[in-house]
Amino acid sequence: MKLLNVGLVGEEIPCVLDTNNDIRSLEGVCKAISSDFLANNGLEGLKAIDIKTLPVIKKPIRIGAPLLKPGKIIAVGLNYDEHIKETGSKQQEEPVLFTKAVSAISGPFDPIERPKGATQVDWEVELVVIIGKPANYIKEEEAEDYIAGFCTGIDVSERYFQKSRSGQWLKGKSADTFAPIGPYFVTLDEFKQYQSCKVSLDVNGQRMQSSNTDTMIHPVKKLVSYINEFMSLQPGDLIFTGTPEGVGLGQTPPQFLNAGDTVIANVEGLGAQEHRVIDYTPH
Numbered sequence: 001m002k003l004l005n006v007g008l009v010g011e012e013i014p015c016v017l018d019t020n021n022d023i024r025s026l027e028g029v030c031k032a033i034s035s036d037f038l039a040n041n042g043l044e045g046l047k048a049i050d051i052k053t054l055p056v057i058k059k060p061i062r063i064g065a066p067l068l069k070p071g072k073i074i075a076v077g078l079n080y081d082e083h084i085k086e087t088g089s090k091q092q093e094e095p096v097l098f099t100k101a102v103s104a105i106s107g108p109f110d111p112i113e114r115p116k117g118a119t120q121v122d123w124e125v126e127l128v129v130i131i132g133k134p135a136n137y138i139k140e141e142e143a144e145d146y147i148a149g150f151c152t153g154i155d156v157s158e159r160y161f162q163k164s165r166s167g168q169w170l171k172g173k174s175a176d177t178f179a180p181i182g183p184y185f186v187t188l189d190e191f192k193q194y195q196s197c198k199v200s201l202d203v204n205g206q207r208m209q210s211s212n213t214d215t216m217i218h219p220v221k222k223l224v225s226y227i228n229e230f231m232s233l234q235p236g237d238l239i240f241t242g243t244p245e246g247v248g249l250g251q252t253p254p255q256f257l258n259a260g261d262t263v264i265a266n267v268e269g270l271g272a273q274e275h276r277v278i279d280y281t282p283h
Contacts, residue, residue: 001016001043001046001186001187001189001190002016002017002184002185002186002187002190002271003015003016003017003026003033003066003149003184003185003186003187004016004017004023004033004063004064004066004182004183004184004185005032005033005063005064005065005066005067005068006023006025006057006060006061006062006063006064007060007061007062007064008061008062009062009064009107012032012064012068013025013026013027013032014026014027014029014030014031014032014033014037015033015057015060016046016051016054017184018051018052022056023056023057023060024051024054024055024056024057025054025055025056025057026046026054029045029046029049029054030042030045030046032068032069033066033067033068033185034067034068034069034236035067035068035069035070035071035234035235035236035237036069036236037236038130038131038132038133038148038235038236039133039234039235039236043132043148043187062107062109062110063107063108063109063182063183064107064182065105065106065107065108065180065181065182066108066151066181066182066183066184066185067130067151067181067185067236067238069102069236070102070105070236070237070238071102071234071235071236071237072099072102072234072237072238073099073100073101073102073104073105073179073237073238073240074097074098074099074227074231074237074238074239074240075097075098075099075100075126075155075173075239075240075242076095076096076097076218076223076239076240076241076242077096077097077098077169077242078091078092078096078217078242079095079096079216079217079218079223079241079242079243080211080215080216080217080242080243080244080245081215081217082211082215082244082245083242083243083244083245083246083247083250085245086245086246086247086249086250087247087249087250091217094226095218095222095223095226095227097227097230098168098169098170098173099170099173099174100155100170100173100174100178100179100240101170101173101174103174103176104156104173104174104175104176104177104178104179105179105180105181106176106177106179106180106181107180107181107182107183108152108180108181108182108183108271108272108273108274109183109273109274109275110177110180110275111177111275111276111277111278112154112156112177112178112180112257112263112275112276112277112278113175113176113177113277113278113279113280113281114158114257114258114259114277114278114279114280115158115161115175115176115280116280118158118160118161118175118280119160119256120158120159120160120161120248120249120254120256121156121157121158121159121256121257121277122156122157122158122159122247122248122249122256122257123154123156123157123201123203123208123209123247123248123257123263123265124154124155124156124157124201124209124243124247125152125153125154125199125200125201125209125243125244125265125266125267126152126153126154126155126199126240126241126242126243126267127150127152127153127194127197127199127213127220127241127267127270128150128151128152128153128181128238128239128240128241129147129150129220129223129224129238129239129241130147130148130149130150130151130185130236130237130238131146131147131148131224131233131234131235131236131237131238131239132146132147132148132149132188132235133145133146133148133235134232134233134234134235135224135228135232135233135234136228136232136233137228137229138224138225138228139225140221140222140224140225141221142225143220143221143222143224143225144188144221146224146233147188147220147224148185148187148188148235149185149186149187149188149190149191150185150186150188150191150194150267150270151181151182151183151184151185151186151267151270151271152181152182152183152265152266152267152270152271152272152273153179153180153181153238153240153265154179154180154201154263154265154273154275155173155178155179155240155243156173156175156177156178156179156180157169157172157173157178158171158172158173158175158178159172159248159249159254159256160172179238179240180265180273180275181238182271182273183271183272183273184270184271186269186270186271191269191270193269194213194220195213195214195216195219195220196212196213196214197212197213197267197268197269197270198210198211198212198266198267198268199211199212199213199244199266199267199268200265200266201246201263201264201265201266202262202263202264202265203248203255203257203261203262203263204261204262205262208246208247208248209243209244209245209246209247210244210246211244211245211246213241213267215244216241216242217242218242220241223239223241224239227239257277258277259277259278259279260276260277261276261277262274262275262276262277263275263277
């Protein structure tokens with residue numbers, strides 16, 4: 001099942017994509033595709049619905065983030081060998097974890113906004129895991145029982161804030177629009193190939209990142225179990241699983257995003273995002 005939220009920011013309605021790629025409204029069935037929806041066993045409730053009887057939305061105003069109000073965002077750093085090499089980092093014995101502010105979430109076609117003072121805004125396409133139910137100290141072989149699905153994501157990063165402003169990576173990872181996800185939340189039953197799918201990202205029509213999730217150092221099931229050693233996982237939590245080589249920081253010379261640039265990110269089977277880069281403007 002491919003789920004999405006459609007509408008202006010704060011006015012989104014839940015929807016589902018049918019087999020003809022028509023967007024059908026779930027309004028009246030649930031309030032939104034959100035962490036609360038997952039916590040209340042919403043996916044199970046959708047199984048009884050005949051999607052073809054739902055009204056079609058012919059011209060959606062906006063496609064929003066496919067999961068609203070996630071509980072937390074846990075991200076994984078340095079999870080592809082070639083990315084480690086291009087950034088001059090060293091492979092760690094255990095997964096590198098950091099967080100992104102939930103307020104960084106945005107839709108798959110919303111602008112990416114360069115924050116005030118930004119000079120090194122970078123891109124990182126990633127496979128994103130959506131947690132479906134509460135988890136505490138689960139084993140690696142149990143991980144799929146707790147995964148609701150997946151979506152495409154970009155871990156947008158301001159490298160100067162991240163590396164030169166002292167402290168945690170959080171500073172360079174959490175500006176508004178720095179965690180676009182979507183367009184779809186694809187449920188696990190329809191996306192079993194998560195550990196063998198192509199990921200790519202283009203900037204202004206040039207392919208910058210091209211890899212496959214089968215080259216992850218720490219695969220998805222291990223990451224879910226590993227993260228769960230340090231914190232509980234709750235319905236609607238997101239795990240950004242790391243990015244492959246091809247980021248701006250790894251170019252010679254380094255290349256970063258400027259206002260007017262276009263970014264297209266895709267995880268095979270999960271749909272593509274497209275963003276225009278803009279400078280910060282007061283809201």
